[in-house]
Amino acid sequence: MHAYRTHHCAQLRADNVGETVRLSGWIHRKRDHGGLLFFDLRDHFGLTQCVAEPEASVFPTLEGLRAESVVTITGRCVARTDDTVNDRLDTGAIEVRIDEVVVESAAQELPLPVFGEAEYPEDIRLRYRFLDLRRERLHKNIVLRSKIISALRQRMIDQDFMEFQTPILTASSPEGARDFLVPSRMHPGEFYALPQAPQQFKQLIMCAGFDRYFQIAPCFRDEDARADRSPGEFYQLDIEMAFATQEDVFQAVEPVLTSVFEDFGGDRKVAETPFPRIPYKEAMLKFGSDKPDLRNPIVIADVTDCFADDAVTFKAFKGVIEQGGVVRGIPAPGAGSQPRSFFDKMNDWARKDMKAPGLGYVIFEDGEDGLKGKGPIAKFIPEDVQRRMAELAGIGAGDALFFAADKPLKAAELAGAARLRIGDELDICEKGVFRFCWIVDFPLYEYNEDDKKIDFSHNPFSMPQGGMEALESQDPLDILAYQYDIVCNGVELSSGAIRNHRPDIMLRAFDIAGYDADTVEREFGGMLNAFRYGAPPHGGIAPGVDRIVMLLADEPNLREVILFPMNQQAQDLMMGAPAPAEPKQLRELHLRVVQPPKKEGEANTESKAEGGEGK
Numbered sequence: 001m002h003a004y005r006t007h008h009c010a011q012l013r014a015d016n017v018g019e020t021v022r023l024s025g026w027i028h029r030k031r032d033h034g035g036l037l038f039f040d041l042r043d044h045f046g047l048t049q050c051v052a053e054p055e056a057s058v059f060p061t062l063e064g065l066r067a068e069s070v071v072t073i074t075g076r077c078v079a080r081t082d083d084t085v086n087d088r089l090d091t092g093a094i095e096v097r098i099d100e101v102v103v104e105s106a107a108q109e110l111p112l113p114v115f116g117e118a119e120y121p122e123d124i125r126l127r128y129r130f131l132d133l134r135r136e137r138l139h140k141n142i143v144l145r146s147k148i149i150s151a152l153r154q155r156m157i158d159q160d161f162m163e164f165q166t167p168i169l170t171a172s173s174p175e176g177a178r179d180f181l182v183p184s185r186m187h188p189g190e191f192y193a194l195p196q197a198p199q200q201f202k203q204l205i206m207c208a209g210f211d212r213y214f215q216i217a218p219c220f221r222d223e224d225a226r227a228d229r230s231p232g233e234f235y236q237l238d239i240e241m242a243f244a245t246q247e248d249v250f251q252a253v254e255p256v257l258t259s260v261f262e263d264f265g266g267d268r269k270v271a272e273t274p275f276p277r278i279p280y281k282e283a284m285l286k287f288g289s290d291k292p293d294l295r296n297p298i299v300i301a302d303v304t305d306c307f308a309d310d311a312v313t314f315k316a317f318k319g320v321i322e323q324g325g326v327v328r329g330i331p332a333p334g335a336g337s338q339p340r341s342f343f344d345k346m347n348d349w350a351r352k353d354m355k356a357p358g359l360g361y362v363i364f365e366d367g368e369d370g371l372k373g374k375g376p377i378a379k380f381i382p383e384d385v386q387r388r389m390a391e392l393a394g395i396g397a398g399d400a401l402f403f404a405a406d407k408p409l410k411a412a413e414l415a416g417a418a419r420l421r422i423g424d425e426l427d428i429c430e431k432g433v434f435r436f437c438w439i440v441d442f443p444l445y446e447y448n449e450d451d452k453k454i455d456f457s458h459n460p461f462s463m464p465q466g467g468m469e470a471l472e473s474q475d476p477l478d479i480l481a482y483q484y485d486i487v488c489n490g491v492e493l494s495s496g497a498i499r500n501h502r503p504d505i506m507l508r509a510f511d512i513a514g515y516d517a518d519t520v521e522r523e524f525g526g527m528l529n530a531f532r533y534g535a536p537p538h539g540g541i542a543p544g545v546d547r548i549v550m551l552l553a554d555e556p557n558l559r560e561v562i563l564f565p566m567n568q569q570a571q572d573l574m575m576g577a578p579a580p581a582e583p584k585q586l587r588e589l590h591l592r593v594v595q596p597p598k599k600e601g602e603a604n605t606e607s608k609a610e611g612g613e614g615k
Helices: 059-063 122-127 136-158 199-207 246-264 280-287 304-308 315-322 340-352 383-393 408-425 467-473 503-512 517-531 545-552 583-588
Strands: 020-033 036-042 047-052 070-079 094-105 181-183 191-193 212-221 232-242 277-279 326-332 360-367 370-374 400-406 436-440 445-448 453-456 483-488 491-498 538-541
Touching: 020 047, 020 094, 036 059, 047 059, 059 094, 136 212, 136 232, 136 246, 136 545, 199 212, 199 232, 199 517, 199 538, 232 246, 232 491, 232 545, 246 436, 246 483, 246 491, 246 538, 246 545, 277 280, 280 408, 280 436, 304 315, 304 326, 304 383, 315 326, 315 400, 326 383, 326 408, 340 408, 360 383, 370 383, 383 400, 400 408, 467 503, 491 545, 503 517
Parallel strands: 047 094, 277 436
Antiparallel strands: 020 036, 020 070, 036 047, 070 094, 181 191, 212 232, 232 538, 326 400, 360 370, 360 400, 436 483, 445 453, 483 491, 491 538
16 A cells, blocks of 8 residues: 555545545544544545544544644545535545544644635735645635646647747846846846846747747746736746738637637636727727726717817816817716716715816706706706717717716726726626737837837837838827737736837837937847848737636636735745845855935844945
């Protein structure tokens, strides 16, 4: 007999009754029923109920053990009585009568329980993550993650993509986030950077003559945490294709995501392919966001012209329009039957959460001459203009129309947030479905109000639509890029682009954004040099693995699908990272730690790392 087990804890069935078996695992839950000691033994696979009788030699040992102690038990597999069969358990038809027990590891008193799914503070869960991971929900999430990654990998291989690994220690490059720097011992005063993404390397792979690359790639960005963004590191399905158009990338990615979401999404439907293609400008107008949740049926309307009508006397919105602003109408289907408190709450939300002046609204009902509006601002809008608004917004009697008035981007932000809130409040969003879309035709540039200059809007390596001719002849703010995002249920899974593979076009594109040729050569010389020796047209994308798993696990936070996440302050409470370096380490790296100035009232203490000598 094996030293630890003949079966795992989800394996025994009625067919095993009468056998002598050996199981190993953690004591999940103990129960004392009239002298008999019952406990569930748990391992990676599941649970088996085990029983010790009072007269058994093992009884005192088992009675004294705490939950989560690790034991190996040997005993007889017996059938449960009809009234004690547990249909919710794979092994619910049997139990094991214990003859022998070996205590492999006794547990101390637990800082958080494993049995049950009680909520515990984040710091406790992360400090004792190895215990947190024993809990059923989190354990299932991590198993799901492993299966999803395996499925993604296999589907890429099935499409003739080849998996390559790119460097982790590399050069710093301005890609939109802060780098994590690694000091070089052999080159004092110089630093490696951890890659924010394998962007340049995967383009170099295309230049090297490989046709289809992928990698489950670790990425490192010194960013603040959010529910859908981990601080420090994350993983993405990194993809690049040679001689590929934007549509080629879509056709490669859609079947991969569709099949994975179908296989792991349970009873939730996956919308049919091809996924809708929505231009960025249209997405911002209709949904107030470049990551729209298409389960929400609300479509925002532009009602600026209605409020600009001379017959309208609502001065607040007219003033916004005169200052170059717009007015967006957000339909609220069926909201006419809602109490006044619904509208007051929406107004309060806009003021407090969105820092907006408020949300005007009109409620529509049937009148003698057709639709007629009512509400605080309806009296400032003639009925014919009200009907024109209703027609633009696609609403009728019993519906309401909220308004967001501001400069275009701020109006879109408020309207988009209101769209989501109204959809939730009225419970009109589609359930049990994954709805994907592509957002396309992103602007290549945007105007930086702070620095009063043209900046790249997203990825600086994207090919401008129209190539060099567009860069030479068009207003930079009108130039579109072959850049695209894939979105699912309002979550951005990935950005991608057809790359700028021409050195002359790249230098001109960076020049418009204020980067001279010497700067571009210094920052991106490796890739530019490769392009000068024959580069194929190429493009790619990189869906976020963590976000894919988060959606499929139906979790609101990435922390619930990552083995060992950091907290909101980018600290690993379990391993104690980050931590001060030893003086010897600092000397080897030719570094000295300079602490930031102490704030008034703080103790003037030095870190353990202070004192490392620089050279």
